Structure formats: C-alpha cells, structure tokens
Amino acid sequence: MAQNQLKSLYNDLKRSFEAKPFDLKKCGSLLAKLKIGLIETGLLTPQGEHNIDDLVVARDILEIGAIWSIRTRDVPSFDRYFSQLQTFYTDYSSVLQPSKNEYPIRGLNLIRLLTQNRIADFHTTLESLPIPADAIADNQYISHPVNLEQWLMEGSYSKVWNARERAPVEEYKFFVDSLMGTIRNEIASCEEAAYESLPLKDALTLLFFNNQSELLTFAQQRGWQVDLSRSLITFATKGEEQAEIPKQKLISSSLAYARELEQIV
C-alpha cells in the first residue's frame, strides 16, 4: 500500500473517530485496512530509525484502535493494541512527543488488569510507569485505577461504588461496570463471614442493588436463606471445622527428618 493511500485512510479514520455519533463499524473496517498498511510499511512494530511523522501517525492509529476496542467491548483486541503501543510509549519515548492519549490508555490497561483480578500484573505495570510515584496522585487517569485498587484491597467498597461515576474518560465506565460484579461477590463473601443475619433492606444498600428482586436472585445464587416474612437474610453458619491431624503429612516429614539426620551423622 502506498504511503499516501495510508495517509488518506488515516485521515478518514480520524474523521470518523472524531465524528459524533461515533461510527463503530466504519472505524473497524478502516482499522483493519490501516493495520495491513502499517505492516507493509514496517510501522506496526517499528525497529530502528523511522520518520517521526510516520511514527506519530502509526501511534495515533493504534491509540484509536485501542479506544475503539473498548467501545466495541472487545478486551482481547484492546490487549493487542496496547502491546503494540508499548513500543511507541517506551522505546520511542525519547524521540516522539508524548501523546495526549497515552495516560488514558495506560489507565484503561490498569483497570482492565484490575477487573480481571490480575493484581500482580497490575502492580508490575504500575511500577513500570514512566512517572514518579508521588506524581501518580496528580495524574487523574492513573490515580483513578490506583485508588480503586487501594479501596478494593482495604475494603472500602462504597468508595469504589461512588467513584464509578467519576471516571476521567468515558471508556473507563465500561470496565467499572464489570468491576461492580466482582465487588458484589466480594461483599457477599464478607457478609457471609461477618454477619449472622441481615435485614433485607440493609443488604440491598450494602450490595448496591436497586430493587429487591435483583437481591433475591443474587441471594439465591449464593444460597442464602431469605425469610421474607421477617424480611431477614440469615447466613448459614459454617460448622466448626473439625481439627484433623494431618497424619500423612506428619509421617512423611518425620521420615524426611530421619533420612536427613541419617545423612548428617
């Protein structure tokens, strides 16, 4: 594909990306064509020296691709775009002007890891961000997922719930919605352990449900006993676990000690 054809396609994409309402289908087909173009010009995973303008165009295309993937709710595709963008964000950071979309996309990636419960990856990614740790709080795109993670870990679920509306970019909400499902399950498991019984209406607020029927289906899934007449949920108390002596384990470790001691003496 010729260079100028690529350019015109890129302009097309940019126009349809900025247009409102956003044309998902058209963008998708344009992106597919552009990706082939990028591969042919060797810009998809650039190596060595390249024209800076070309690199910026390639980065823009991939960034639009990443955002487009979120809008089409295609997380694996976002993952691919993000990995391709990594080259531009890290290896060419000294050559290219920083993109205004860089941090929103990095933030999206962080939230994605959070919703998939990949906490270790979340922290690894966070650690390798090119900004100093105390500047995280000033960067709203990054501080959002960081705060979410912190609240999740300490258990301030209501803060997570409230933060859902304060997403710095529209796309964040897509992930926050799926995050809510995770939170609900977390809260439910906490409640099972912490309460003997809970009034229905309190459970409703604690679990952030809007109406009782939603709560009832949820309770059914988790196997809670709902007493509608008293409007009370009782949680099945776990029977005292029988402390069992791990015979097998003790025997094997004793044998291991004996063998080792035999070797020493």
Next chain:
Amino acid sequence: MKSTEKEDQKDDKKQETKEEVKKEPPTPSAEIKGNFVLIDRAVSTLEPRFTHRVLKTLTTLVKKIDEKIIRNAIEEVYPKESATKTALLSWLPPSPSEDVEMQIDSSTSATTTKPAPVTTEPVPEIDIYLRLLIIHQLLKSADSVSEAKDLSVETVKKMQALNRRSLDSIAAKVWFAVERSFELDGDLAEARPLFLAAQRTAALRHDDDTQASLINRLLRSYLAYSLYDQADKLVSKTTFPVSAGNPQFARYHYYLGRIKTVQLNYSDAHTNLQQAIRRAPPATLAPGFYQAVHKLFVVVELLMGDIPDRGIFRHPVLEKPLKGYFEIVKAVRTGSLSQFQQTVLKHAVLFQADKTHTLITRLRQNVIKTGIRRLSLAYSLISLKDICVKLHLDSEEDAEYIVGKAIRDGVIDGRLVHEKGWMACGGAGGVKRGYGSEVAEVFSRRIGYCLELHNQSVKAMRYPLNAHRKELADAEGAREREKELAKEIQEGDLDDEDLGGDF
C-alpha cells in the same frame, strides 16, 4: 539507590581482597607483574583458580594504580615492536603524539633496567586484563567515560574474536566494566542487546562466570528502567549458574527479591532477600548493598504482616539510612492511619529515591488491619462510629465494609451486628485455631531450612584437586601395614602358642 549499589559492587570485591593485602603489601606495579605471572600460569596449566586469584585483587588494585603504572606494566610485558602494545597505549592519555614519545622513553628505561627485554608476545589474557585495568582507570574521571565505553566495546569484540576458555573469568569482569561505563555514560539501555547476545553465547558455552555476571547485568539494566515484565521473563528463561560466586549470588537474589515484591509474591521475595543478606559481604565493607537490601527487606516484612526485628534499626550501618523506614514500622505497628500517612509524606523523597514508594503505599491496608486488630483485642463491643473515629476512616459505611473484610480474611475474630451498628469481638469462644497443624508446619519449615543450610554448606566445601589420590595411596599403605600387622600377630600367636606348647 544507584550510588549505593555502585558502592556495594566495589565493596563486595574489596572485602575478598582485604586479607591478601594485609599479608603482603606490594607496590601496585609489582602486583600487576605478579598477576601477569599468575595469568600466564593459569593459561598454561588450564587452571582457572589462578585467574580467580588475580581478579580477586582487581578492585583494590584499581584504586591504587594510575596511568603511569599501567603504562610501565605494558612496556615491560610486551616486546618493543608490538601492535598490541601500541593499541593499548593509545587508550591512555596524554595525547597520542606525546604518547609515542613516552613510549620510547619508558621502553628505553625498561630496557636499561631489565637486561633481557621481552621478545615473545604474552598470552592474550594479559592483553584483556590490561584493558580491564585501563577501563577502570578511565572510569575514574568523568571526562573519559565515553572513552572507557569505546574501549570496553572494543575489548568485548576482541574477547569474542579470541574465543578462549581461559579468558572466561576475566571476561566476566570485563562485562561488569562494560556495564559501568555504559551506566556512567547514561545509556544503560544501549548495552542491553550486547549483553543479551553475549549471554546467549555464554550459556551455550557453559561459561558460568560470564553467564552469572551477564544475568545480573541484564537484570540491573531492566530494573533500572522499571521493566519488571522483561526482567521476570529473563529470570524464568535462564538458570543462574550454581557455581557463581557469592557476590554475584547476593546480587541475583536481591534483584529477584525486587521482582517478586513488585509481583506481590512477598514470601518468595522474603526468602530471596534473606539469601541476599546472608550472602552479602559484611555490612561494614559493603554498606551500600547491605542498606539497599535491608530497606526492601523491611518493607517486604511489613507487607507480609510481620513487624521487622527492632535490632535491624539499631545496627550501626543501618540506623541512619533506615530512619524513615523505622518510622513507617512504628506507624504500622500502632495501626495509626494518620501517622502512617504523615510519615509517607515526610519521607516521600527518600522512598522515591529508593524506589519503594509504591510498595509503601501498598502498606495502607496493613495499617488498617493492624488498627482493627488492636481494637478487637481491646474492646468486646465497639460501635462502627468509634472505629471510624479511631482509625481515621472516612465514613461508617466504609468502616462496616472494612471490618467485614477483616473478619472474612481472618484478621480478627468477631461479628458485625448491623441493626445496632456495632462490632462484637472475640465473643464466640475466642480460641478457634488449634495449634497442632500450624506449629507442625512452622517446625517443618524451620527444620527444612536448617537441613538445607547444612546441605548447602557441605556442597560449598572445596577440596584440593587430586588429594584423594594421596589418600588412596595412604589407604593402600595402611592396608599393607595392616596386612603385615595381621601377619605378625598371626606369627606372634603362633609364637605364643608355641610358647604355650613349650610350657
């Protein structure tokens, strides 16, 4: 961090050399000459031990030498018309034109002092060793760093072209010099392809020294740029040679500890860091490394929910640099969120420099947990509002969730009563956990550790080569003697009997 590590890298070598220096403090030039002999012997006998001995003194030697000493050494060891000599000398200031003059000068003086000038070209190992000395010499001043870089790259090329096994241990040190020169020049990332290629070759040739050195170089370079993913992949794809020296192992464990901590794998990180501390040279000799490891170690212990030993903070080497960490420990121990946040703010710059800031912010939840635990021990009933006030939480709602989570995670033993808005603690029988299995587990872990230590030390023992031959000969001799003895006894017995018979 960087500066402290630099210190450590120098220091952990220094420690090894110290003993030898005490025994015989020769002049640097005599030392270099002695080293040439040793290298020569190492090459001719194919015994790497001699080279190791030479390299042990490297760091102390580097501190003592200057350009003149190196130049003299070069003059003495190379024949007059040697291309290698000219090549080596060209790297040394002053400017080339003067250099030629000096060269003639010193060579004439060399010939006058030594009646028989060298006529044979020495082994290439000596060339590389000299280059190593020159690189270190060039690194001493900031102006010649780029020269050092050029020389190191050239040396690496030469080393690879020579491809001699007797060069391996020197090569390991050269790689360190390469890293230092690239790092001081500010573009450590550029050296990475070089390291990676060399690492592959070293692995294929089972060149353990170089491999150990290169893996550490790569890890350092990745971690310097916070590329934890890549570092992790490198670790999973390579095996660190078991025969590597302690300083390399200490570093490797430290880097592993860093990676594992970032990945929230605290217990593994803890083991790695402990290993790093154990294998590290004594604190007074390599304070930088010791401090860096301990800083991370303290944070990891806190993240694991343990409180680090108070003794660490009283250690003369650690007391001052770990002051900020000590305050964090105090805040975590008391479970005071406000104190914790204040301390983090106060020492933010320090933590930032140590690259532990993000790790420390992870401690927030531990602080809250400790706080709840203390409350649950002190009160049998406490309202959520009071918890909120005491722990400086934002709302009662939050408090309820947090306490709920703490109960689920087994941090405290209690119940929430939502209607009344309070937490009842430890009411239900208190002692829930039996001691049996837990104690057995801890016991087996400790015993396992002791046994491992014993086995490791047995493996680490060194035996002189061919010593068993002598022993075998001894055993043979002993058997001979035994036979003779037995014979004598037999004969004696006979005698006795004979005597007895006589009586």
